[in-house]
Structures are given as C-alpha cells and as structure tokens.
C-alpha cells in the first residue's frame with residue numbers, strides 16, 4: 280500500500296513579539312499528516328497498530344468521550360489498515376450523536392456506551408476481562424492512546440526536526456505526547472507541556488513512569504505549566520477564543536480551544552514574560568484535533 284501520510288511541515292511563525300524578545304518560534308504541523316488520521320493521535324497509534332498486527336489481533340478496542348480526537352483517529356486508522364474497531368464511549372447514548380461519533384460509526388467503528396461511574400474504572404483488569412468475555416479478544420488501547428508503545432511514534436517527531444532548537448512544546452492531556460518528546464530528546468534540550476486540565480500535578484509522575492518504561496531511565500529536562508487550562512478540560516474563556524481567532528488571522532493556522540489554543544496562549548504568555556533567554560528557538564507542536572471544532576459554536580465558522 281502506498282504511504283497515505285505526509286511528513287508534517289515545520290514552519291516558522293513571524294510576529295512582532297518574537298522580534299522584540301529575540302526568540303524564534305516554529306510550528307510542527309502534525310495537523311497536516313492526513314485528513315483524518317493525524318496529530319498526536321496518529322503518532323500514538325502508529326506503533327500500537329504494529330503491535331496489534333504483530334500479535335495477530337484484528338480487533339482494536341479503546342475508550343473515549345463523545346468528542347474524542349482519539350476515538351475519531353482510531354476509527355479512521357482502523358478502516359485504513361483493515362482492523363475492526365470498537366469504541367467504548369463515556370456516558371449515555373444520546374439521541375443526537377456528536378459529529379465525532381457519527382464519523383467514527385461511518386468508518387465502521389462499533390460503539391458501546393458506559394455510564395460515567397463505570398467509566399471511571401474502565402481500565403481495571405476486571406473490566407477489561409469482562410469486556411473480553413462479552414466481545415471476544417481484542418488489542419486494548421487506553422483512552423487517549425497513551426501507553427508505552429505510544430512513545431515510539433511520538434519520538435519520531437524529534438527525529439524529523441532536523442535543525443537546531445532549544446525547546447519543544449506540546450499541549451498535555453494524559454501527557455503521553457510529552458513523554459514521547461522527553462524520550463526522544465534523551466536528556467538534551469528541553470520539553471515543555473501545557474496542561475489542558477485543571478488540578479494538581481499528577482502528570483509529572485506519569486511522564487517519568489512512561490519514559491522510564493520506554494527508555495529505561497528518567498530525564499528531568501521537562502516542565503509542565505498548569506496556569507493555562509482556562510477553567511479546566513474543554514472549558515474556554517472569551518480571551519482564549521479571541522486568541523484563536525487572532526492566531527488564524529495572523530498566521531493562517533487554525534487552532535482549537537481544548538489543546539492547541541491553550542498551548543499557544545501559554546507559549547506567547549511565557550515569551551511575553553521573558554521566560555526564554557534571548558536567542559532561544561522553540562518548536563511548538565500542532566497536535567491536530569480540529570475535528571473537535573464542531574463542538575464549539577463560537578469557532579464553527581473557522582472550522583473548514
């Protein structure tokens with residue numbers, strides 16, 4: 280089969296702020312890898328699909344919410360690579376399916392619903408086992424696609440950056456992507472994560488565990504910022520929406536408010552506050568996720 284994926288371009292962003300602060304900012308456009316199977320969700324899926332093939336598993340099973348970028352990407356990837364896919368969706372089945380779930384179903388993903396209480400224990404061994412009894416055998420991919428196999432795909436981003444840089448930045452949900460970047464850096468330079476979730480820091484430990492499981496060692500050359508969640512997961516504020524609209528106008532690049540908008544807002548804020556030494560070169564990851572825009576009315580016009 281012909282490789283359906285593009286190498287994601289690396290583009291420099293030009294802005295007065297960067298000139299004034301004497302920094303350079305590049306964006307790695309993982310949103311352009313493929314129409315449907317893209318962003319960090321493809322990076323994390325890639326070696327999970329290899330692993331599934333290797334283990335002769337033809338069925339993928341994973342979890343996600345009704346707007347999940349991971350459900351969307353898994354459904355499309357399963358179709359592309361001829362796997363059967365099962366999506367276990369958080370919450371009750373609603374009368375009107377989200378665009379994400381409609382798309383997933385159109386790709387042939389079988390959807391089941393799990394109430395919120397059970398969903399909290401979705402990856403307990405008992406629950407996975409009971410799913411195996413009900414559904415048959417499958418290759419299990421955790422919510423968000425984050426596991427040790429995910430790091431191998433994310434680390435390829437670092438290999439693709441064939442130019443000198445000082446910092447690589449990503450949005451963080453489960454922190455699987457940040458862990459992959461840290462693994463890829465192997466202790467050199469710095470990785471920065473911007474958490475989209477509110478709450479105490481459980482992500483640092485998560486990164487350490489994943490990186491250790493994958494590389495055998497821990498690295499401390501990363502930091503995570505928790506000040507840019509705008510109220511929590513999938514919450515927005517007018518200034519975030521404003522920022523995303525401005526960004527689109529200035530750079531002709533679409534962001535979304537759950538992840539990439541918050542990361543760039545945070546990055547611009549840190550630059551403004553002189554966090555980075557003069558002469559620093561940053562690479563920020565566009566992790567995709569634009570399929571989810573249809574859930575945000577204020578930005579819908581921009582979503583095509």
Ligand SMILES: *Cc1c(COP(=O)(O)O)cnc(C)c1O
Nearest residue numbers: 348452453454455456538566568
């Ligand atoms: C899922 C997602 C993230 C978060 O990635 P993690 O590996 O879970 O931290 C960031 N950006 C986008 C667009 C996503 O869909």
